[in-house]
Amino acid sequence: MLKKNDIVEVVIEDLSHQGSGIAKVDGFVFFVENALPTERITMRVLKLNKKIGFGKVEDYLEKSPHRNENLDLAYLRTGIADFGHLAYEEQLLFKAKQVKDNLYKTAGIKAVELLPTIGMEQPYAYRNKAQIPVRRVNGQLETGFFRKNSHDLLPISDFYIQDKEIDKLILFVRNLLRRFQVSPYNEADQSGLIKNLVVRRGHYSGQMMLVFVTSRPKVFRVEQMVQLITEAFPQVVSIMQNVNDQNSNAIFSKDFKVLYGQDYITDSILGNDYMISAQSFYQVNTVMAEKLYQTAIDFSDLSADDVVIDAYSGIGTIGLSFAKKVKKVYGVEVIEAAVKDARKNAERNGIRNAEFLVGSAEAAMEKWSKEGIKPSVILVDPPRKGLTESFIKASAAMAPKKITYVSCNPATMARDIKHYQELGYNLIKAQPVDLFPHTHHVECIALIQRVKS
Numbered sequence: 001m002l003k004k005n006d007i008v009e010v011v012i013e014d015l016s017h018q019g020s021g022i023a024k025v026d027g028f029v030f031f032v033e034n035a036l037p038t039e040r041i042t043m044r045v046l047k048l049n050k051k052i053g054f055g056k057v058e059d060y061l062e063k064s065p066h067r068n069e070n071l072d073l074a075y076l077r078t079g080i081a082d083f084g085h086l087a088y089e090e091q092l093l094f095k096a097k098q099v100k101d102n103l104y105k106t107a108g109i110k111a112v113e114l115l116p117t118i119g120m121e122q123p124y125a126y127r128n129k130a131q132i133p134v135r136r137v138n139g140q141l142e143t144g145f146f147r148k149n150s151h152d153l154l155p156i157s158d159f160y161i162q163d164k165e166i167d168k169l170i171l172f173v174r175n176l177l178r179r180f181q182v183s184p185y186n187e188a189d190q191s192g193l194i195k196n197l198v199v200r201r202g203h204y205s206g207q208m209m210l211v212f213v214t215s216r217p218k219v220f221r222v223e224q225m226v227q228l229i230t231e232a233f234p235q236v237v238s239i240m241q242n243v244n245d246q247n248s249n250a251i252f253s254k255d256f257k258v259l260y261g262q263d264y265i266t267d268s269i270l271g272n273d274y275m276i277s278a279q280s281f282y283q284v285n286t287v288m289a290e291k292l293y294q295t296a297i298d299f300s301d302l303s304a305d306d307v308v309i310d311a312y313s314g315i316g317t318i319g320l321s322f323a324k325k326v327k328k329v330y331g332v333e334v335i336e337a338a339v340k341d342a343r344k345n346a347e348r349n350g351i352r353n354a355e356f357l358v359g360s361a362e363a364a365m366e367k368w369s370k371e372g373i374k375p376s377v378i379l380v381d382p383p384r385k386g387l388t389e390s391f392i393k394a395s396a397a398m399a400p401k402k403i404t405y406v407s408c409n410p411a412t413m414a415r416d417i418k419h420y421q422e423l424g425y426n427l428i429k430a431q432p433v434d435l436f437p438h439t440h441h442v443e444c445i446a447l448i449q450r451v452k453s
């Protein structure tokens with residue numbers, strides 16, 4: 001019988017959706033970090049539950065030909081790049097396989113056109129947003145990332161998948177905070193001031209926003225820091241402060257204040273211009289978001305008489321990308337600030353055939369049904385938990401020809417497609433798009449069509 005700290009030789013058989021190697025020994029399924037399929041390793045047993053165990057590589061006896069040997073282990077330990085040890089081409093295959101497996105296991109779908117994952121040509125430095133914790137490590141203020149499942153900061157200066165201009169700004173601000181002796185936050189006794197630095201950068205505009213997340217309102221010599229930052233980085237058009245006195249995992253409170261410039265940046269996607277504020281959802285990989293939205297446009301096969309619902313519309317990016325090709329777009333989004341942005345974004349781009357509603361997607365469907373609105377296409381882009389049963393029923397009841405499903409979680413997407421199948425719809429094709437290279441996140445688009453009666 002296996003016990004903690006035993007060392008056994010195993011062969012890794014599979015990869016979990018979070019990027020751990022999977023090995024089976026003695027009736028246990030083991031999850032092993034930094035171990036790839038086909039690798040033969042000696043594994044130390046770290047922990048045993050009923051049927052599941054966790055192990056650690058002691059030695060590699062045979063390595064995978066698909067292993068990326070150049071990855072700094074900090075990226076694996078923090079989860080910044082939890083698939084970074086696997087060759088990029090293999091990551092793309094793995095993501096398509098996850099979509100395929102979920103569709104089969106959950107919805108029983110075997111025969112469907114599953115297109116190969118659209119990957120990035122340069123899959124590095126793509127993130128346009130950074131949320132960087134600030135803590136004291138060995139007596140010094142540091143910026144970096146927490147080790148997985150902990151709040152133990154690992155100092156990092158090159159964030160690998162993050163825009164290099166953002167990395168530079170973070171380092172500059174870190175040095176300023178050290179120089180001005182501003183105290184980093186300490187979770188143990190909730191002392192210290194600076195909790196996080198949040199940075200956004202427009203991929204095309206180059207504009208940057210910096211947010212200081214602090215535990216208290218008063219920041220010593222903040223005007224001087226602001227001046228030094230904007231002198232060194234003229235692209236910074238917005239510096240904000242968010243005071244968050246709660247010791248929770250949410251980064252922002254509602255308490256924002258402008259320290260410099262405006263409270264948003266702008267950027268463009270597929271030729272439209274967008275205002276992006278600190279809290280709004282905005283796809284973190286702009287180049288691939290354009291490919292994602294273009295795929296949604298192509299799948300929806302839009303024409304000038306189409307009436308489109310954009311459910312879970314955020315700041316309106318998908319609906320507004322559709323608007324010039326169709327008769328009318330109705331968007332709905334639960335966060336009021338995002339809807340305000342969506343309306344301004346419509347105006348910015350001279351789009352008059354799109355309207356956005358604040359509220360839950362479910363309530364909006366009810367309202368639009370009552371008003372007799374008959375969409376030909378319903379586009380959905382829900383968060384990870386997917387759609388609700390009531391949304392699925394209400395949307396099918398509107399009888400659109402097509403439902404274009406943009407998903408960041410293939411498991412809930414497959415569950416929802418199963419529902420649509422029971423309501424007279426079929427999955428036609430699915431296309432993964434790699435918005436998050438080197439991480440376990442899978443983004444996918446599915447075209448669901450009404451079965452003709």
Ligand code: SAH
Pocket residue numbers: 281282283311312313314315316317318332333334335338359360361362381382383
């Ligand atoms: N389509 C947008 C945003 C997608 S993210 C884009 O591509 O940028 C999902 C969005 O759904 C978030 O903005 C979130 O605030 C919103 N949301 C979450 N639950 C919702 C609900 N029940 N009803 C409407 N919107 C919701």
